[in-house]
Amino acid sequence: MMAEPGRRRQKHLMAKIKPQALLLQSKKKKGPTRINPSTVITCNIIVILIVLSLYATYRNWFNRSSNQLGTGLENFERSVTSGESTGTHLPSYAIFNTSKGSITIELYKDASRDVVNKFVNLCQKGYFKGMLFNHVIKNFVIQGGHSQTLEVAGDWILKGKAHSQLATSPKHEAFMLGTLKPNKGSKELELFITTAPIPDLSDKLIIFGRVIKGEDVVQEIEEVDTDEHYQPKSPVGIVDIALKQEA
Missing domain, CATH: 2.40.100.10 (Cyclophilin-like)
Structure with missing residues (x-):
């Protein structure tokens, strides 16, 4: 007869705890997912490679434009000094x-x-x-x-x-x-x-x-x-x- 009331109290406590546990689990599911450190490092490497690629492309374009300009000036100066220009x-x-x-x-x-x-x-x-x-x-x-x-x-x-x-x-x-x-x-x-x-x-x-x-x-x-x-x-x-x- 004495054991029965104890079991009832235990069930009553468990009924109170369960909703709190479910609430905590629900909050954990809704919270942000942690990013793996290896993923962060990989993304950073990709960004750096993209920046370096863009810089190399710019340098190549700039050098080519400078060379073309220099060649044009050399041809102009050569034509003037050789007397091949007119007017x-x-x-x-x-x-x-x-x-x-x-x-x-x-x-x-x-x-x-x-x-x-x-x-x-x-x-x-x-x-x-x-x-x-x-x-x-x-x-x-x-x-x-x-x-x-x-x-x-x-x-x-x-x-x-x-x-x-x-x-x-x-x-x-x-x-x-x-x-x-x-x-x-x-x-x-x-x-x-x-x-x-x-x-x-x-x-x-x-x-x-x-x-x-x-x-x-x-x-x-x-x-x-x-x-x-x-x-x-x-x-x-x-x-x-x-x-x-x-x-």
Whole structure:
């Protein structure tokens, strides 16, 4: 008889405890699931690999763009220095450093583009370094050329004294830079600086520049002593030619 009331109390206590246990279990199910540490490490590694991949892609693109830009600039600079460019890319001025002083010449790169192009190319190759003025004819021209082309001025010598009486031409005035019209296959380029108007040579000369500074140097060269063949008794010539975009 005494054991029966004890069992009833035990069942009553168990009935009270069970809902609390179920409540605790329910809370545990609803709570956040713990992430495995190995999963966290794996995710971090994946993120790092993605970032490194994006960085490598950016570097590759940046380097390729820089190389293309550098190549473009090199090609542009090479074309200018070799005289292969035309129009505004060609130098606008040539500075003749002579044994008598400096002569600045404005190049007619629009009116005589092909000749200026060839002139620039030869300048860059050093063609005019040390070139002598082989003929100096007062009131006419001073001529620069290499030894194998001296004979080209032969037919001018008898005309030299008469040219000071010719009418001035807008194209063939004094202090103009010109060269002979090229023959087929000719690779040489002689230089002529006029010291008087010479319009009757329109069919022989191509004018591709004019002296804008150093006229006094041209006149000093014109006054040098020459022999009977109009060749200077003392060497006078071009030391070098510098090309400039601005005078």
